[in-house]
Each structure stands twice: as C-alpha cells, then as structure tokens.
Amino acid sequence: MTTNKAVVLLSGGLDSTTALAMAKASGADCYAISFNYGQRCNAELAAAERIVKSMGVIEHQVINIDMGKIGGSALTDDSIDVPEDEPEGIPVTYVPARNTVFLSFALGWAEVIGAQEIYIGVSAVDYSGYPDCRPEFIEAFEAMANLATKAGVEGESIKIQTPLMHLSKAETVQAGIQLGVDYSLTVSCYQADDDGKACGKCDSCRLRIKGFEDAGLEDPTLYI
Amino acid sequence: MTTNKAVVLLSGGLDSTTALAMAKASGADCYAISFNYGQRCNAELAAAERIVKSMGVIEHQVINIDMGKIGGSALTDDSIDVPEDEPEGIPVTYVPARNTVFLSFALGWAEVIGAQEIYIGVSAVDYSGYPDCRPEFIEAFEAMANLATKAGVEGESIKIQTPLMHLSKAETVQAGIQLGVDYSLTVSCYQADDDGKACGKCDSCRLRIKGFEDAGLEDPTLYI
Numbered sequence: 409m410t411t412n413k414a415v416v417l418l419s420g421g422l423d424s425t426t427a428l429a430m431a432k433a434s435g436a437d438c439y440a441i442s443f444n445y446g447q448r449c450n451a452e453l454a455a456a457e458r459i460v461k462s463m464g465v466i467e468h469q470v471i472n473i474d475m476g477k478i479g480g481s482a483l484t485d486d487s488i489d490v491p492e493d494e495p496e497g498i499p500v501t502y503v504p505a506r507n508t509v510f511l512s513f514a515l516g517w518a519e520v521i522g523a524q525e526i527y528i529g530v531s532a533v534d535y536s537g538y539p540d541c542r543p544e545f546i547e548a549f550e551a552m553a554n555l556a557t558k559a560g561v562e563g564e565s566i567k568i569q570t571p572l573m574h575l576s577k578a579e580t581v582q583a584g585i586q587l588g589v590d591y592s593l594t595v596s597c598y599q600a601d602d603d604g605k606a607c608g609k610c611d612s613c614r615l616r617i618k619g620f621e622d623a624g625l626e627d628p629t630l631y632i
Numbered sequence: 633m634t635t636n637k638a639v640v641l642l643s644g645g646l647d648s649t650t651a652l653a654m655a656k657a658s659g660a661d662c663y664a665i666s667f668n669y670g671q672r673c674n675a676e677l678a679a680a681e682r683i684v685k686s687m688g689v690i691e692h693q694v695i696n697i698d699m700g701k702i703g704g705s706a707l708t709d710d711s712i713d714v715p716e717d718e719p720e721g722i723p724v725t726y727v728p729a730r731n732t733v734f735l736s737f738a739l740g741w742a743e744v745i746g747a748q749e750i751y752i753g754v755s756a757v758d759y760s761g762y763p764d765c766r767p768e769f770i771e772a773f774e775a776m777a778n779l780a781t782k783a784g785v786e787g788e789s790i791k792i793q794t795p796l797m798h799l800s801k802a803e804t805v806q807a808g809i810q811l812g813v814d815y816s817l818t819v820s821c822y823q824a825d826d827d828g829k830a831c832g833k834c835d836s837c838r839l840r841i842k843g844f845e846d847a848g849l850e851d852p853t854l855y856i
Contacts, residue, residue, distance in 0.1 A: 469701055469702070471701060472698050473696070473698075477693055477695060478693070478695075478741045478744055504740035504741075504743035504781065504782075505736055505737070505740030505743060505780055506740070507780070508739060508740070508777070512729050512732040512733040512735075513699075513733060515729040515732060516728040516729030516732070516733060519728035519729060520702055539780060539781055539782060540779075540780045540781075542779065544779050545776065545779040545780050548772070548775050549776050549780075551772050551775070551776070552732070552769065552776045553732070555769040556763060556769050556773075557728065557763055558728075
C-alpha cells in the first residue's frame, strides 16, 4: 500500500493543530509548513515547533516571507491596533491574501515531494469573517492548483483538505481531544507574550475560550 | 477621472519589462513587485531596479521569500544544473508554484493599495512549457483571487492582465520597442554573471535571441 503524503499548514494554533491530528489520523505521512511572515506573535512559531515535536511529522519547514512590507493588517503592521471588541465585517486582523500565499507555498512543496493533499484548518462556522476561509475560496484555489502544477498537467490531482470547514470551535476542540491533541501546546492569541501566554481579549482568544466553554471541556490555555 | 492602479510583476527580464511598458501605456499608475526567491541570478533584481528607475513607477517592492527551501528547481537548487539543450516536457528550470506564489503576493498588495489590475508577462506562445504560464491557469487564478479578497466580497473585482499571452517573443519585442523599452536594461538569462551579462546558451537566452532575430531587430543584450 502506498502511503498518502500530506502537506499541513501549521500556525501553532488550535485549528491547524487539530487539522494536523486529523491528517495523521487519516494515515497520511505529514509534512508541516509554518510561516514567519512578520506576524506580531512569535509565540505561534514556538508553539508550532513544540507541536511537531510532540505529534511527529516527516519534515517541518518554516518559511520566511516579509509580508509586513505589503502591510494592511493589524497582525503585521505595528501602527494598527489589535481590537478587543467585536468588529463588524472583515476585521483589521485580516492579512491580505494570507491564506492564498500560504497555500501557494504549500502547493510548491507538495509538488516537490509528491504530496496529493494539503490540509488547512479553516472553518466557515466560527470564523472571523476572513474571505479566504470560505468553502468557495478553497474550491477555487483547488481548481487553480490543479492547473498550476506538473501534477495537474500530468493528470494527477491535488486535494485541499479542510476537515474543520463545517465544525464549530466547540466541535473542533471535541474532535481534537478525541484524537489526543494537547491544546496546552497551542497558541491562538494574536498578541501572546514571549512565553506563549494569551491575552484572553482578542478576537481569536474570545473564539477559543467560547469553544472550550461550549464543548464543556477544560481550557488548558495559559492566560497572562 | 480616477486613474487605475496596477500591480506589475517585474522580474527584470524582457517579458515583464514589456508588460510594465504596456501597463503604463494603458494609463495605469504602476506599482512594481519583484522577488528575491533564492534564484541563482541576482542580476535579474539589479535589472529590475534599473528598469523602475528608467521607466518610472509609483512604488517598487522587492519581497524576500525563501523558495529555495522548497527546492525542486535548477533555478533555486544548486545541485541541479541549468540545461543548455532543448528539454522535453516541463523543464528542470520550472520553479514549483512560482507564478502562483508571486501572483498571491501581488494580490495581497493589490488589496492593500486598492489596485484593480495585476500585470504578469506570461505567454502561451514562445514559452518554456511551464504549466503556470497557460491561459487556463491565469483564468483560474483570477477566479480564486476574486473569492480570496475583501474586494471580491464587496463586489469589486481584480483582473489579471496578461498582455503578452498570445504574442510570440518576436511580437513582444516589437511591441516593446514601439513603446520605447530599452531592452539593454533587461536580463533574461538563467545564469547571468554579476554584471548582468547573459550566457547565450540557456533556454531563456535561446528564446530571447530567436525573438530579436525573428523580429528583425538588433539584440542589445550583453553576452559573456
């Protein structure tokens, strides 16, 4: 039997870690890819390192990209504050084209190693209003990916796997716990401190806290 | 009258420089974006700098991305030789998902500055067999781009402009000369030396030499 290879986008947060656990549970050989993209929060990357050590992957790449040069987001631009209340519409923490850029790198790596799948932990349920988390975006990316690559030309195909797409944050946490994910390793906060402690106030923290509450599970997150 | 803003992918080569000239001729305010992606040839980026100084753009971004980590191409992997004969199929100089990654960054910048157009100098005529130069790839990217961004959500749209798509290299050169492009500023060679002198032997050089010959125009390229 040939084992599937899967490239997994791993931010070090709750969702991508759950997606990694699901990719592993599917039996795929997992290749994790993380990005140092000028995000405020380097605690995320430290979390990604802890997670791959704990969960096991074939290889882990951390790609440096200076997305901050493009600007336009509170996550990469220090002149824009991370908000602590519920925003209307697309929030300032949205990084323009971030998932497109991340998936494009994952696509390049998938082509090099011969992976048939790319896992991304996006959800259309408890999400933050980012356009590039919607199923129609993922479908369009997959269609493009299959035209962009040698694999597509040669009749093979790349599948973008989004196992969390229709799960609430609570359902994601429940699924992850069943797969043995240690969420204390993960960092979701947009402005975690250097030790990985979360603010408990930003949009991402609020979604995470509510996820554990709704799931009726203990929140192992360390807060400042 | 509102002026269109266009992001132009500028490698410093013949094609992208012609695309920039065409974007300028359309009346758009041009924002050039170049990539330092671990390519062998830094003469390309030096050419891009000369070109933006000579032709004028509103802003020029050079984005550092470590594509070499992903590997798989003679252009970013020193262990693979650049071939000097006609290859069959997709050549080893193909960088996996390169145009996808470049267009994704351009998309992010377009979103931040409010540009409606992205210019890329790909051609389906005299091209090197790269899957991500084909019109069906560009159409799929555009469809994806309009789902990936705020603009798409808000009903605006991004157009991927490929003015060279149906031009031969000779037609591209003729069009550029008519627009006043100084091709001596450009570097197409995959292995140019530090002064920007071309090898005259690689796939890209051969296509360029033939383009000037077929156009009946003098080739201003400096060869080693």
